[in-house]
Amino acid sequence: MTSTVNIKSFWAKVLAATFIFPVAYLLVLSLAESWLFPELFPVSFTAERWSTLFSTNSELFNSLLLSLVVAVMVAFISTLSGFYTSKQLAYHRKRKLWMRLSYFPFVLSPVIYAAVLYYYFIELNLAGNIGGVILGHILIAYPYSVILFSGFWGNRTQRIEQLVQTLGGNRWQTYKHVFLPLAQGLLLICFFQTFLISWFEYGLTTIIGVGKVQTLTLKVFQYINEANFYNAALASSLLILPPIILLYFNKKYLFQKRW
Amino acid sequence: MKISELTLFNNKAETAGIGLFLLLAVLPLVLGVLYALLYSLGLIGLISDGFTFSHWQRALSDQEFWLSILYTFYIALTTIAISITSALAASLYINKPLQKGIAGFSAYIPLAFPAIVVAFLAFQLGSQSGFFARLFFQFGIITDTAAFPEMVNDPFGIGIIAAHTFMAMPFFTLYFMSLYDQENISELSQVAQTLGASRTAQLRRIIVPIILKRAFPTLTLYTIFVMGSYEIPLILGRQTPQMMSVLVIRKLRRFSLSTIPEAYITALVFIAIILTILYLLFKSRTFSYDLDR
Amino acid sequence: MVTPLETKHISKSYGNERVLSDINLSLNSNETLSILGRSGCGKTTLLKVLGGLESPDGGTVFVNQTDIQTLQPQDRDVVYLYQEALLFPHLTVFENIAFGLRLRKIDEKKVSKRTHTMIRKLQLNGMADRMPDQLSGGQKQRVSFGRALITNPSVLLLDEPFGNLDAYTRSNMQELFKQIANDLTITAVFVTHNVKEAILMGDRIGSISEGGLTIYPSVEAFVESEKNGVQEEIEFWQSIDKNTN
Numbered sequence: 001m002t003s004t005v006n007i008k009s010f011w012a013k014v015l016a017a018t019f020i021f022p023v024a025y026l027l028v029l030s031l032a033e034s035w036l037f038p039e040l041f042p043v044s045f046t047a048e049r050w051s052t053l054f055s056t057n058s059e060l061f062n063s064l065l066l067s068l069v070v071a072v073m074v075a076f077i078s079t080l081s082g083f084y085t086s087k088q089l090a091y092h093r094k095r096k097l098w099m100r101l102s103y104f105p106f107v108l109s110p111v112i113y114a115a116v117l118y119y120y121f122i123e124l125n126l127a128g129n130i131g132g133v134i135l136g137h138i139l140i141a142y143p144y145s146v147i148l149f150s151g152f153w154g155n156r157t158q159r160i161e162q163l164v165q166t167l168g169g170n171r172w173q174t175y176k177h178v179f180l181p182l183a184q185g186l187l188l189i190c191f192f193q194t195f196l197i198s199w200f201e202y203g204l205t206t207i208i209g210v211g212k213v214q215t216l217t218l219k220v221f222q223y224i225n226e227a228n229f230y231n232a233a234l235a236s237s238l239l240i241l242p243p244i245i246l247l248y249f250n251k252k253y254l255f256q257k258r259w
Numbered sequence: 260m261k262i263s264e265l266t267l268f269n270n271k272a273e274t275a276g277i278g279l280f281l282l283l284a285v286l287p288l289v290l291g292v293l294y295a296l297l298y299s300l301g302l303i304g305l306i307s308d309g310f311t312f313s314h315w316q317r318a319l320s321d322q323e324f325w326l327s328i329l330y331t332f333y334i335a336l337t338t339i340a341i342s343i344t345s346a347l348a349a350s351l352y353i354n355k356p357l358q359k360g361i362a363g364f365s366a367y368i369p370l371a372f373p374a375i376v377v378a379f380l381a382f383q384l385g386s387q388s389g390f391f392a393r394l395f396f397q398f399g400i401i402t403d404t405a406a407f408p409e410m411v412n413d414p415f416g417i418g419i420i421a422a423h424t425f426m427a428m429p430f431f432t433l434y435f436m437s438l439y440d441q442e443n444i445s446e447l448s449q450v451a452q453t454l455g456a457s458r459t460a461q462l463r464r465i466i467v468p469i470i471l472k473r474a475f476p477t478l479t480l481y482t483i484f485v486m487g488s489y490e491i492p493l494i495l496g497r498q499t500p501q502m503m504s505v506l507v508i509r510k511l512r513r514f515s516l517s518t519i520p521e522a523y524i525t526a527l528v529f530i531a532i533i534l535t536i537l538y539l540l541f542k543s544r545t546f547s548y549d550l551d552r
Numbered sequence: 553m554v555t556p557l558e559t560k561h562i563s564k565s566y567g568n569e570r571v572l573s574d575i576n577l578s579l580n581s582n583e584t585l586s587i588l589g590r591s592g593c594g595k596t597t598l599l600k601v602l603g604g605l606e607s608p609d610g611g612t613v614f615v616n617q618t619d620i621q622t623l624q625p626q627d628r629d630v631v632y633l634y635q636e637a638l639l640f641p642h643l644t645v646f647e648n649i650a651f652g653l654r655l656r657k658i659d660e661k662k663v664s665k666r667t668h669t670m671i672r673k674l675q676l677n678g679m680a681d682r683m684p685d686q687l688s689g690g691q692k693q694r695v696s697f698g699r700a701l702i703t704n705p706s707v708l709l710l711d712e713p714f715g716n717l718d719a720y721t722r723s724n725m726q727e728l729f730k731q732i733a734n735d736l737t738i739t740a741v742f743v744t745h746n747v748k749e750a751i752l753m754g755d756r757i758g759s760i761s762e763g764g765l766t767i768y769p770s771v772e773a774f775v776e777s778e779k780n781g782v783q784e785e786i787e788f789w790q791s792i793d794k795n796t797n
Contacts, residue, residue, distance in 0.1 A: 008356055009362075019366060019429060020365050020368060025384070026380070037393060039393065040390075081279060088273045089277060103537060105287065109504045112487060113288075113291065115295075115522065116530075120287075200375075202489065239373055239375075244371045247371055254371060
């Protein structure tokens with residue numbers, strides 16, 4: 001009995017190591033002075049890359065800020081508009097049709113979606129600027145938000161809404177005192193999930209942004225192309241640290257059925 | 260048109276809500292498909308000279324196009340098969356240690372990785388001068404880099420599959436474990452046990468079928484997601500065969516404008532495949548069950 | 553004559569809390585023993601020990617006069633039924649009922665025949681191909697019975713099987729169960745917190761409180777015992793009777 005327990009915890013540790021190792025690897029690589037074949041471990045370390053990051057006019061720092069701004073905007077707009085519209089969709093008699101339609105843009109490859117929409121973005125003067133990239137991200141994040149909230153607007157919520165109305169509450173009061181508090185947890189989850197959709201996005205961003213809107217993911221790609229692996233590791237670390245910190249506070253913010 | 264809209268929506272809030280939805284989620288897809296279709300038929304675009312099927316004929320007779328479709332399915336299905344198998348093993352065999360402590364936390368870590376970072380990592384670890392090659396070298400298993408097997412930019416897509424599995428396997432594991440609790444599976448397998456089912460029979464007839472059946476919609480959507488992935492095959496793939504998303508962008512961005520219609524045709528075929536899969540999924544009972552919940 | 557179920561000196565504690573102490577019981581063939589008890593009195597634990605889903609701290613369980621303590625639950629020939637029907641959600645009504653036969657690798661013809669017979673007996677005609685989520689509460693419970701009965705287990709353990717049903721369905725199910733138990737000569741332990749149900753269902757009646765089991769020699773003895781609240785109930789109905797007159 002104890003031996004099977006030991007074998008099980010051994011395998012769990014192997015799995016845990018597989019998942020933790022990449023984080024450690026990226027951090028080490030971002031701190032390595034140089035790390036060449038066949039060294040298993042860098043000979044010397046430097047904090048210079050990390051420190052220049054916070055110096056003035058660091059390109060990478062600007063990308064970090066840009067990514068943050070884009071992701072916060074996308075998350076904010078997608079969550080609120082998704083919350084509001086999903087109610088109208090859920091109570092509509094064509095509910096099933098709307099829910100099904102909302103899956104299409106969400107699961108469709110973002111890069112292919114961007115490819116067929118590129119023309120319209122140019123026409124609307126939205127190619128190659130931050131506004132266009134935010135809109136592009138919203139086109140994926142908003143349907144997700146609708147899907148996520150569709151479960152909230154069920155029979156139970158409807159009964160509660162009717163109850164509030166019979167008690168004399170108007171629509172604004174219903175939102176303020178009932179819907180928003182009830183959906184608080186879900187709103188947070190949606191905010192972080194849509195934040196991450198934008199934070200992680202690469203393909204659509206490079207097309208709609210025409211490579212000019214240099215978010216962090218684009219920086220990673222650029223560094224890989226330049227064979228500057230140390231900076232790629234640094235940019236990668238910047239990408240994964242916020243979600244890992246988030247994970248530390250609440251696993252639910254990351255683990256949601258996104259597919 | 261106005262009249263039908265008025266009867267479709269009951270009030271202002273509904274009109275605003277559904278209107279916004281149509282604008283953001285439905286209209287772009289329709290417009291996008293329309294544009295690609297017109298372009299592929301030679302009706303619009305920089306090189307357009309009137310209605311023609313020649314682009315379609317050229318695209319459909321191109322071996323690379325068909326290879327790309329096959330390759331896309333191969334990568335997606337292999338990834339999903341490996342991930343489901345390993346996630347089932349992990350969620351059923353080591354569920355207890357995976358629910359607490361560092362191991363419990365670690366399974367969530369890959370969820371914090373964007374695809375581009377996973378691709379970068381796979382490249383760093385798996386290339387011929389990468390971390391694994393160095394391990395082999397240090398242990399004296401290989402004596403020069405060329406002796407290390409190609410794992411990235413390889414013909415079988417090993418790097419692509421490995422990178423996707425790194426993201427999918429922990430997600431499935433966590434998902435299966437949550438289904439195990441949600442669907443009351445431990446009680447159901449106890450029932451099966453008192454009815455005479457051995458541990459193997461419980462696994463084979465109750466536990467695995469229930470999990471897979473409940474997870475089916477999510478697994479299908481994830482398969483679609485892998486089919487449409489871009490960064491991972493872009494960095495870890497090779498020139499040919501290419502996954503469809505990579506092929507579309509390559510043909511779109513080539514110097515010669517003549518491949519643009521073919522790019523749109525590939526995109527259209529991809530969209531058609533996805534729509535078909537989704538349509539079939541929506542028709543299945545398991546999905547409407549999911550929607551009604 | 554063989555005794556289908558017998559226990560000697562069963563005891564069980566969770567930490568410092570003694571849930572069962574020195575439980576002795578013995579059932580005759582085709583007999584239903586009802587056990588009355590409040591929730592949390594240890595009746596579910598007793599059933600789980602009998603079914604092998606939990607192991608006792610001390611004592612022995614005999615099925616057909618064989619000590620089954622060392623057997624895995626699946627080899628005990630004792631079926632445990634929960635308050636919830638717990639139907640397998642991925643299988644049809646037919647496959648749920650046939651489940652035990654499939655495990656025993658019985659050939660298709662016999663499976664089909666026996667399962668359809670059971671479906672008729674349970675008055676589930678025409679529902680063979682339904683999925684569990686398309687059934688009402690009473691129908692689910694009947695499928696769950698069928699699934700348990702089809703393999704002819706030596707003993708059936710029922711843990712408040714009608715607890716989730718409305719009064720009307722409940723009394724229908726009680727009748728149906730009595731009839732089937734007679735038809736198939738079933739030996740059963742029936743646990744409930746409802747006095748009326750205990751009297752209705754049991755050939756003999758026991759009650760469990762503070763971990764100890766008392767089995768009454770007759771229904772009269774059960775009714776007269778002060779522990780079970782039967783007297784209070786009688787007084788209640790009588791008082792209403794007086795007031796309305």
